Amino acid sequence: MTNNSMKKAAIILSLSIVTAVFPGQAWAEQGTSTSTPANVTSSANSNPYEVAGINDPAEFTAYFAKLQKAVEGNKPAEVADLIAYPLNLNKDNKKYVFYNKNEFIKKYDRVFTSRVRENLLAQKADKVFVNYQGIMVGDGDLWIGKQNNKLGVIAVNILNNPYDVAGINDPIVFEHNFSLLQKNVKEGKKSEVANLMVYPLKVNHNGKTMQIKTKKDFIAKYDKIINAKVKKALLAQKVDKVFVNWKGVMIGNGELWIGQFGEQVGVFVINQ
CATH class of the missing domain: 3.10.450 (Nuclear Transport Factor 2; Chain: A,)
Known part of the structure; x- marks a missing residue:
């Protein structure tokens, strides 16, 4: 990944969970704070994902293949099952939260945009950026990690495109x-x-x-x-x-x- 790409990725979310819930509000604004991912952390052992809290590398590679297949097949319901809720969406310097599958499916095309899907499908599992916050896909389009004991997508970032x-x-x-x-x-x-x-x-x-x-x-x-x-x-x-x-x-x-x-x-x- 180029330095330019890493700078663009540095608009990523804070992973704090907003606990106040307004029932039925799928597109609720929850603030604008973001944080910058740390430098890549390498591991001397055989688990490159350990720093992200994933103990079994096979678990991640199997999950990642399943996510790519669901996205490639354009199956929102299957993708929804692979999200670790609550899901943070960062867009236009604002943060939104999706609390369940139904909320996510309704807004699928606005969350998994064409750019997000393309960068996910182009990503190799052994070339991801990893730090304590999770596993970054593309230029920060997606973050994957463990949340509430579930491995899944924890954040989606719609990167600003002036063109x-x-x-x-x-x-x-x-x-x-x-x-x-x-x-x-x-x-x-x-x-x-x-x-x-x-x-x-x-x-x-x-x-x-x-x-x-x-x-x-x-x-x-x-x-x-x-x-x-x-x-x-x-x-x-x-x-x-x-x-x-x-x-x-x-x-x-x-x-x-x-x-x-x-x-x-x-x-x-x-x-x-």
């Missing part, structure tokens, strides 16, 4: 690709820059539009496409200062637009 309106699912992917784009353009690595374009790429100049259909075509016309104006705008852009709307993420004064197409996040329009 969501542009249709970009994962802010870390966008920021990684943007950083690569700046680096490769600065170093003049034409082939690597070509990999960060979405084809057909539209290049607008003096009211005319040229379509670049392939990477080979892009590389051949690289110096005409990534001209001095485009390069200057890209390299001067701060990632936290981009303009975002439903069309995509704007770089500079519109010299480049970045968006997501399928699984690819890349430049789809260049305005010279």
Whole structure:
């Protein structure tokens, strides 16, 4: 996991349990306090999950496989059985609590969002981050641990995504690709820059539009496409200062637009 990912994961919950219950209130706000997970704790023995209070590593790996299967099969009721209630949901700097399966199932799609599901299914059981608070999945999307003597999901964190309106699912992917784009353009690595374009790429100049259909075509016309104006705008852009709307993420004064197409996040329009 990158340092950037770990910083993003550091918005995670405090694991304190709120005991005041309002019957039937599944989406009740319970406060905004969060805490930062400690550094990864390694164990010299054969149980890497011991620090999280899990005595049998096989118990966790079997549970984790069952959770992934239920989520992959889109079975909310089965996922609900794998939650250790009360479940904390952290979203928009606020904490909400789910006290039982019925409450959770009603809000399943708002708790297990597409990002949460994707990061869970991509996670390898032997690559998780572990500390005294529990076992972290993805970039802090889920925490698993023992609560009330039950192994289960104890917290879900909906990480803020400033690029969501542009249709970009994962802010870390966008920021990684943007950083690569700046680096490769600065170093003049034409082939690597070509990999960060979405084809057909539209290049607008003096009211005319040229379509670049392939990477080979892009590389051949690289110096005409990534001209001095485009390069200057890209390299001067701060990632936290981009303009975002439903069309995509704007770089500079519109010299480049970045968006997501399928699984690819890349430049789809260049305005010279």
